[in-house]
Amino acid sequence: MRRVQYDRYGGPAEMHFGExxxxxxxxxxxxxxxxxxxxxxxxWKLRQGAMKLFMNRSFPKGMGTDSAGVVEAVGNDVTTVRVGDEVFGTMDFKKSGAFAEQVTLDANLVAKKPPQLSFAEAACLPIPAMTAWAAVVDRARARPGSSIFVNGCAGAVGSSAVQLAITHGARVAGTSGPTSMASASAAGVQPIFAYSNKSAYLNGEKFDAVFDTLGTLGVGDGLSMLNPDGVFVDINPTAPRLIRGMVSRRYKLAFATMGIKHLSAIAELACKGALRPAVGVEARFEDALSTLTKAELGPRLSGKVVLLMKT
Known part of the structure; x- marks a missing residue:
């Protein structure tokens, strides 16, 4: 079986196809x-070594976590899916390897693919939607009448957060780049601010939750935008941000792994059309190395980059 892998931590040049x-x-x-x-x-952060303290020392290591495909075999205790089912899911980051022709993973990391979604769309769901669920539903407690500010509301995680918050009855405001403001507004984000217009949203209304998807909003700034019982939700816990956040009980962390248990609920929302991922670029698996390099080093794209396998 072919997959994209690497033999040591480092930049894009370390990637190669391997058996x-x-x-x-x-x-x-x-x-x-x-x-x-x-x-x-x-x-690519995994390949760069960002989590190497939590990884085993063996190489080569596979790349990729999120995928969609067709079940070929199931273990004796698996009851949630059957051979032939179309599914989507994610991999334990310690066992990454989704950029491959086949994957083996725990049954609790997959769910049936919504029939309304293509394989490419379904592959875009797991990490962004699980992260957004952990942040917006679990941490921010999105509910009717609540208000949530999403810094970076047009990215993969941000757009998932917007859709989940609105589905749960919350009102959403946020920031985006200039080219994404119209689409974010159409998705229901009001008001929406340009990143550069920082004074407008820092000195404006207060929110029940602030969700920083980008790691560009200072913890102090985020806390200053909250109502008295509000929470600042972070998915970019650098050491300085953690230290700053430790002094406030209103600083909350969220990770994709916290949302794994909600994969079936995510699939159900996608079936209803309440959660729809955006595919930006589709590329052949044979072009994975160049596609990954462009995604890592090139300009930020609108929508996710997806590798398609031959069928």
Whole structure:
């Protein structure tokens, strides 16, 4: 089986195609023929070594976490999906390898693909939607009448957060780049501010929650935008931000792993059309190395970059 992998931590030049033997199918595992795999910034951060303290020391390591495809085999204890089912899911980051022809993963990391979504669209759901759910539903407690400010509301995580917040009855304001303001406004973000217009949103209304998807909003600034019982939700916990956040009980962290248990609920919302990912670029699996390099080093694109496998 071919996959994208690397033999040491580093930049894009460390990536290459390699042959890989899938692990034996465990009792709670599923094997999936990958039809599409979505690229997340987390994927190249892993390759750069951002999480190496939590990884084993063996190489090569596979790249990619989110994918969609067709179930080829299931373990004896798996009851949630069957052979032939179309599914989407994510991989434990310690066992990454979704940029591949096949993957083996725990059954609790997959859900049935909404029939309304293409494989490419479904592959874009897991990490962005799980992260947004953990931040907006679990941490920010989006509910009817609440107000949430999303810094970076047009990105993959941000747009998922907007859709989830609105679905749960919250009102959403936020920031975006100039080219995304119209689409964010159409998605229901009001008011919407340009990143450069910082004084307008720092000195404006107060919110029940502020969700910083980009790590560009200072913790102090985020806390200053809150109502007395509001929370600042962060998914970019650098050391300075953690230190600053430790002095406030209103500073909350959210991670994609916290949202894994909500994969089926995410699929249900996608079935209803309440959660729709945006595909920006589709590329052939054969062009994975150049596509990954452009995604990592090039300008930020509107929508997700997806690798498509031959069928």
């Amino acid at each position: 890989f033997d899938l692990p034996l199918l465990g009792r709670n595992h599923v094997r999936v023929a990958v039809r599409a795999a979505a690229i997340n910034p987390f994927d």
